[in-house]
Amino acid sequence: MSSAWLTLTIVALCMGALGYYAFVVLPNQLHRWRCQSLRAFARAVELRTQGRFGSADLLAPLVNEVALRMGLPLQERRRLELAVYLRDIGMVGIPYAVLNKPTPLTPIEQLTLDRHAELSASIAEQIPGLWQVAPLVRLHHVVYAEQPEAPLAAHILSALDNLLVCVQRGYTPEQWCDEAGARYHPQVVATVRAVCRERPLAESLPLHRSAALWL
């Protein structure tokens, strides 16, 4: 092998290592940092809405798994994970009495609560580097029958958010899949069913409790 070829080989190896670090390791590290810092916001909101503590931590890996199985690209999966942590941040603007009302909400209170998706999205739009997550956050309660053209990532988030609530209320994932109907994206429901067939989902979704709320 001539010295020119040897040099090129060594340079290519060094470039590979450098490129891997700059374009794979560092962006991954940055994404983890983002998720960890957003986790603080998610926790604040979860503690405010009693009974939801730890839901983002449970939802994030589940959403990631379903998105991976459905073939979503890495960038989209990352955006989806950030949306999991940001989706309910708008709850800080909803009165405590509405969030924690033990009896059914009045139509006006329901309207107030429904504003949280829009509020969350507008907060996300204000955070540098997170504005691209805002559309997903805005659509995190999207109904498939009403907006089938919404991005697949939004359908995944909407379906799994509801699945988590239902499982924590005592439903089994299979029951949820059976009753999903046209409310959630059929492909998402089918993927959730496949995931549940491989491992029981309910066992991996333990209900987290805040120590402070039980003081």
Add this chain to the structure above:
Amino acid sequence: MRKRRFWYWIGLTSLPAGVILLAASDSLSRVPEIETLFWLMLVALVAELFLVRYPMRYGYTDHGIWMSVSTPIVIATLVLYGWEAGVWMDAVITLVAGLANTLFRSTYPRWAFLNTVQSVLSAFCAGMVVTGVDWLIARESAWHFVLATGGALMTYHLVNSLLISTNIALFEGVQWGWAIRQNLSAFPQEATVMLLFSLIVGLLVKTFGVSGLVMALAPYLTLRQAFMLWTRQHDLYHQTIRSLGFLVQKAHPYTGGHLQRVAQWARRVAQQLGLPPERCELVYEAALLHDLGKTVLDERILNKPGRLTSSEWKQIKRHPQLGAEILGGTPFLAPVVPWIAYHHERPDGKGYPYGLKGDQIPLEARIIAVVDAFDAMIGGETPSQQRSYRKALSIEEALQELKRGAGSQFDPTVVGIFESVVREWQRYQQIARGGAAR
């Protein structure tokens, strides 16, 4: 005073730098491939002009250093063409880029001069390492190239970091040890990435001459990307703290100015108590977030104008632990979690929520407790910042209250130090008022 210090420091460093440049100029004319060297210098100059800001954790001001990715090119020159060429190249590119910065970024020309002097010293030390490797291993050996590049890069980076840290310590008034720790905090990653780039540039130029430089463009852009991502990671930390602070203010509007004042006073007390600078910064951040748990509570209780009932008090007493739980899942904020959880504990064990006693309570939490209580007693600077259910005390009355509670409710050492901090603040206020009157 700082200006005089600057000129002493510049005099001390420029003398050896001048001698080095003179000694190097003697043999500069004998450097082979002067055309390649010229192109190499041009590329290094372009790299030097496109700086990347590397922030440093020091409060919330625009502290930071501008870093360039020209170092690997200088290292390649040192290894391939000898220390004389490397020293001159680094001097020329740093001076030209520094003067360009004077024009475009409105920096002072004296900084361009100081940077040039320090570049000469760093490049010279790195060049001496290359000369040492020359004696040990034959130049034709592949090991010579790798060892000389690695050794020169480490030396350059270390010497440069020492000199920059001295600048920061002298002119920013921070401790030298802290500045050097800040500068070297990312050393392993930076050194590995820079070493790879230096090897690539060196090998390409050695084998292909000037055309090898064109091929070095891709690794250069990659290196820049790595620097930008490090910077973004750093910024993210500050953004998180700031955004969480805004969240607290939104939940409880009274806390706006209160948090800022408590944070600034707490940092000053920590400094006076002799805590290391990075610890003082963490105290500032913890004080800014100490009421984060209130975002969880019912705003009707937080904003209640009258006296709270016992069940409402029970709710309020949860906020330190709630704050700790919120931050518990964020590893880079882990050090401040216990301080937030214990900021309402008392040395006599009558605090909440855990009833810890004396030294069981971390010093940082005791600092926040004192400063928080004082600011709550004086009730802010304007009537709108005062709490509706309690009459605000004067500064003297509030200090008397703190002294009365020293030993039982508050840490006596912290109270003593805090009093001196308040006196110092009052002196500044008087000077400021006097200045405004004039």
